[in-house]
Amino acid sequence: xVQLVESGGGLVQPGGSLRLSCVTSGFMFxxxxxxxxxxxxxxxxxxxxxxxxxxxxxVYGDSVKGRFIISRxxxxxxxxxxxxxxxxxxxxxxxxxxxxxxxxxxxxxxRWWGQGTSVTVSS
Numbered sequence: 001x002v003q004l005v006e007s008g009g010g011l012v013q014p015g016g017s018l019r020l021s022c023v024t025s026g027f028m029f030x031x032x033x034x035x036x037x038x039x040x041x042x043x044x045x046x047x048x049x050x051x052x053x054x055x056x057x058x059v060y061g062d063s064v065k066g067r068f069i070i071s072r073x074x075x076x077x078x079x080x081x082x083x084x085x086x087x088x089x090x091x092x093x094x095x096x097x098x099x100x101x102x103x104x105x106x107x108x109x110x111r112w113w114g115q116g117t118s119v120t121v122s123s
Contacts, residue, residue, distance in 0.1 A: 002026035002112050004096050009117035012086055016121070017035045019082040022096030022114060029053075030074040035108060036081050037094035038119075047093070051082060051104035059106055063089070086121045093118050 008020040022034070028079055035050035049070040053055045058070055069082040092114040099108040 001010045002098075004098065004112055004114035006094060006114045006117035009094060009119045011122065013123050014087060014121055016086050017082070017084045018086065018105040018119060020083065020094055020096075020117060020119075022079040022081075023048075024077045024096075024098070026078070027098065027112070029098075032098045033106065034072060034079045035106050036051075036070060036079075036094060036098045037097060037098050037108065038042060038090075039116075040089075042110045043092075045095075046092070047106065050099070050101065051079065055079040057101060059101075059104060063092050083119070088121045091121050100119055 003025045005023045012018055031053055033052050037045050038046040038048050039045045047061045047065055051058050051070045051072050055072055067085045072079045095116045096114045097108045100110040
């Protein structure tokens, strides 16, 4: 059974940091490109960041460039999202996904998704 389990969310003040984790099982993690998405209440799902299977290619959404860092550890079947200088507009449920890069664009393929972890940025 394929599983993607996000963790690390919570309440943080503006300017603070959080590190999200996505622990996976049931598929060959090292063979898949991976991505993070988020969805705020009442809004469409938004692309956050993606990383290629070997970690050599990363891409970020414009709203998080320079603040968030995506990484992965293929030995632990885990992907991470380091979020720095958080802003209230970063408040959302964050989801990890196993998709694929098409050139420099990440396609989630609507294949495998986690259940999400909630991030709230508020003073």
